[in-house]
Structures are given as C-alpha cells and as structure tokens.
Amino acid sequence: MMRGTPMTNPFPQDFLWGVATAGHQVEGNNVNSDVWFLEHLPGTIFAEPSGDAVDHYHRYREDIALIAGLGFTSYRFSVEWARIEPEEGHFSVAALDHYKRVLEACREHGLTPVVTFHHFASPLWLLRSGGWEGERTPELFARYCGRVMAHLGDLIGVACTLNEPNLPWLLESFGIGGEAPENRGKVPMWAAAAQRLGVDASTVAPFQFCSTEAGFNVKLAAHKAATEAIKAHRPDLRVGWTLANSDIQSVPGGEEIAAQVRRDVNERFLEASRGDDFVGIQTYGRTVYGPDGHAPAPEGVAVNQMGEEIYPQALEATIREAWRVAGIPVMVTENGLATEDDTQRVAYLRTAVDGVASCLADGIDVRGYIAWTAFDNFEWIFGYGPKFGLIAVDRSTQERTPKESARWLGNFARQQAPAEAPQPA
Numbered sequence: 001m002m003r004g005t006p007m008t009n010p011f012p013q014d015f016l017w018g019v020a021t022a023g024h025q026v027e028g029n030n031v032n033s034d035v036w037f038l039e040h041l042p043g044t045i046f047a048e049p050s051g052d053a054v055d056h057y058h059r060y061r062e063d064i065a066l067i068a069g070l071g072f073t074s075y076r077f078s079v080e081w082a083r084i085e086p087e088e089g090h091f092s093v094a095a096l097d098h099y100k101r102v103l104e105a106c107r108e109h110g111l112t113p114v115v116t117f118h119h120f121a122s123p124l125w126l127l128r129s130g131g132w133e134g135e136r137t138p139e140l141f142a143r144y145c146g147r148v149m150a151h152l153g154d155l156i157g158v159a160c161t162l163n164e165p166n167l168p169w170l171l172e173s174f175g176i177g178g179e180a181p182e183n184r185g186k187v188p189m190w191a192a193a194a195q196r197l198g199v200d201a202s203t204v205a206p207f208q209f210c211s212t213e214a215g216f217n218v219k220l221a222a223h224k225a226a227t228e229a230i231k232a233h234r235p236d237l238r239v240g241w242t243l244a245n246s247d248i249q250s251v252p253g254g255e256e257i258a259a260q261v262r263r264d265v266n267e268r269f270l271e272a273s274r275g276d277d278f279v280g281i282q283t284y285g286r287t288v289y290g291p292d293g294h295a296p297a298p299e300g301v302a303v304n305q306m307g308e309e310i311y312p313q314a315l316e317a318t319i320r321e322a323w324r325v326a327g328i329p330v331m332v333t334e335n336g337l338a339t340e341d342d343t344q345r346v347a348y349l350r351t352a353v354d355g356v357a358s359c360l361a362d363g364i365d366v367r368g369y370i371a372w373t374a375f376d377n378f379e380w381i382f383g384y385g386p387k388f389g390l391i392a393v394d395r396s397t398q399e400r401t402p403k404e405s406a407r408w409l410g411n412f413a414r415q416q417a418p419a420e421a422p423q424p425a
Helices: 034-039 056-069 093-108 124-128 137-155 167-173 181-186 188-197 213-233 255-273 314-325 342-361 404-416
Strands: 016-020 074-078 112-118 158-163 239-244 247-250 279-282 286-290 330-334 366-372 391-394 399-402
Touching: 016 112, 016 330, 016 404, 034 124, 034 188, 056 074, 056 093, 056 399, 074 158, 074 366, 093 112, 093 137, 112 137, 124 188, 137 213, 158 213, 167 255, 181 188, 213 239, 213 255, 239 255, 239 330, 247 255, 247 314, 255 286, 255 314, 279 314, 314 330, 314 342, 342 366, 342 404
Parallel strands: 016 074, 016 366, 074 112, 112 158, 158 239, 239 279, 247 286, 279 330, 330 366
Antiparallel strands: 391 399
C-alpha cells in the first residue's frame, strides 16, 4: 500500500489513467502555425526547431496501440488549428479526417480520447491579425471549435478548450516574456516577427507569451465561446480548460510576492473555471518566492533537467487548491518529470499518484490522472533536451522504447481497473 492510501481502493471505476501529447510537439512539420514561424526567426528564443518531431502524425496508429498495450485507459492529445484552418475561413476536410482516424484508433483500442482544441500553437494568420489580444479571436476560435465538433464530436470523450492560458503569467515571474505591447519592438524575436508579418510589434501576441490584461480577457472570452460552441453540438460532453498551476510557496520575506503570483497565475483562473464541467490541473513542482523574487532550490536537493527542484508533492497541493477555489471536479491533465534517470521518474510518479489517492480519500472529486508525456518530444523553447517521456524515442530511426515508468504506471492503472472495465466515455 502506498503511503497515505486507505485500505480500500480510492480510485473510482471510471477514473481515467492516461498519457498526454500536444500536436505541435509530436506530429512534426506544423508549418502553418505561429510556433513554427517563431522557431525559425532571427533572435528566436527557441533552442531549436521542431522539424519532424517524433512523426506522430504518421505513426499514430502504432503509438496508440502501444499506449493501450501498456495498460492506460485514456489518451490526451490536441487537434491542431493550423492544420484544420490553415488560412482564415478555409477548413481542411483532409485534416479533420486525419483526426477522425486518430479518434477512431483510440476507440478501437479502448482509450477514452481527451481532446485539447488549442495547445499553444495557433494558425499564423491569427498571429498576423492580433493573436491572443485580437478582438475577433474568441469568435474565430469558437467557429473553429464548432467545425471540429461537427466533424468529430461524436468520437470525443472529454474536451479541453485551451491548454494553460495562465502559463504566460508564470513565465513572466521567471523573466520569460511579459513585455508590454509598447516594448515588444525592443525584443529581437518580436521585432523580427513584426517585420516578417508586416505589422506593428505591439500587436504580436502569441498564446504562450501573452500576459496582458487584454490577453486574459481574450482567452477567457475564447474559452467561454468555445464551451458554448462545443456544447451546441454535444450538451453531454464534459468541457473545461487546463491550467499550469504551480504550488506557490514562500520563505520569510517572500509572502507578499507569492500571494500576488498565486492570485495572478492560479486563483483568478480557478475562479473563472466555476460553472465548467471540470478543470484540468497541470503541475510539475513548486515555485518558492523570497524577498527578491524566486528563491533558489534548497542546497543538495535533486533537480530536474532544467535545474528545478524535484517536488512531486506539489500536485496534491494544487488539486486541493483547485477544489477549494473552483469547487468543480478536477482532472490531472499533465504531471511529470524532465529527467534522463527513469528511476527518478518512477519515484516521482509514485508520490504524485499517492497525492491523488489522498485527495480522493478526502472526498475531492478527481476524475483522472494523465501523465506528461507519452514520448520524449519537442519541449517548446527548450527544444529536444528535456526528457519527460514515459516512452523513449530514437529520433534518427523514430523507434519507440517504453521505459520502466511507462510499465509501472500502466500496471498500476491495470490494478485499479474493475473486473469489468467501463466502456470509454
């Protein structure tokens, strides 16, 4: 028995056990997206371009079979707006049919598809027309969601509108992004983007780096409009968004800073989630603030590949915070560790899952645990360096090799399953 887990199995029969990916990070060659555009700019902050990624676009069938064979019951992935609507108003039936085949493969293998409608990457044309500060973005996003639902809606198990709309505010606290519109022209990447797009740098507002109040309002409006568009096709479908919620802590002198970051990054987004069917929580560790801002990791503690403290206990804290503030069901839609040492990852997952069990034992409505990530993949500005995957990928051959962490979590999921597993939602 895990520490803190009650004698009876706390996991509900319909609890989802899964792994997650994002289209741009695994599919490869998402050439009509704003992220692809940013990766190739002079002065880019991306360590390297995404390129072929792990070619999941063509290898999805074998990948889905592998995920199911490991014992998981769900697969979270994104449909890519830039593929489905590569130019404004032009919807690709071929792209929609591709994602239909992905969904059908999930169903064939008994996996509940948890579909994210927007995971950071947007069509380049949207960036040109104001991005995630543009007044029309909510209606354009809702229109796209409606087209996706008309084509695919009957196959989707759970819907996530936006992935981590709050991340830019957390990144800003680390000194990444956060430039006021009037100062964007001083940043090489934004200046280069504006020049190539033929727009003023103040209007360059990609999803991942947009932390203005206008950005908050546009994202919230887009989430609400998308939820309405999705529900118009399937009122029964569970819809929410997923949040990047760190466990915000402080050391003496940092209480005020921590409280402000907690408010900006976690609490106001959780409050905005009230009334949704669930909120997705995506936690990797804790963020500690001192009187001068970020406090360094305690001396001697184990750190991940980005130099951050390994702190799996954070997940339990952010689930409890979400339940307390939003008051709606919670689904863990991402949780994982960047490390080359898979024994560290197994230990991390054990502690994190133990925290979920503790929350369930206390009556908190947690609907699933989905690990980040299925495969070692493209980790945005960090490139291919960080290894979050439960499955290793040799990118010279694209060969997949499950790690012990994949087998451990998949076997644990099997042990929690009822004798007669419920059909995917």
